[in-house]
Amino acid sequence: MIGYTTVGTSDMARAKQFYCDLFESKGAKVLIDSGRIAMIGTGGGTPMISVCEPYNKEAPTPGNGVMVAFTADSKEEVDEIYAKAISLGATDEGAPGQRVPDRFYGAYVRDLDGNKLCFFKFA
Numbered sequence: 001m002i003g004y005t006t007v008g009t010s011d012m013a014r015a016k017q018f019y020c021d022l023f024e025s026k027g028a029k030v031l032i033d034s035g036r037i038a039m040i041g042t043g044g045g046t047p048m049i050s051v052c053e054p055y056n057k058e059a060p061t062p063g064n065g066v067m068v069a070f071t072a073d074s075k076e077e078v079d080e081i082y083a084k085a086i087s088l089g090a091t092d093e094g095a096p097g098q099r100v101p102d103r104f105y106g107a108y109v110r111d112l113d114g115n116k117l118c119f120f121k122f123a
Contacts, residue, residue: 003071003120004041005050008054010060016030026042027042032100034100063115067118070120072120072121074121075096078107082095082096082119085119086109090109093108093116106119
């Protein structure tokens with residue numbers, strides 16, 4: 001059910017190296033790197049750890065740059081889960097849409113306690 005977890009960093013190179021080294025025995029490597037965020041794992045569709053510089057440019061802290069992401073079976077399911085979350089009182093953090101061309105479709109919300117969640121489908 002959980003696809004990847006994101007943690008904040010102030011040093012991308014150091015963080016990428018740490019997680020690649022930490023999970024080297026599992027064959028983990030940087031799978032996606034957009035500069036501000038890098039996803040480390042063994043392949044699309046398997047659990048991953050992501051490291052990122054917080055979007056708001058503030059210092060990373062627990063809860064700032066931390067997000068729990070849940071896989072979906074289709075783009076339509078992303079849309080459905082997002083709509084359900086909003087109907088239950090979640091707040092919008094990014095409507096469903098293509099985030100990485102031809103690779104990643106996702107939607108973002110904050111739950112009732114302010115925790116950031118993502119629902120996504122890899123192409």
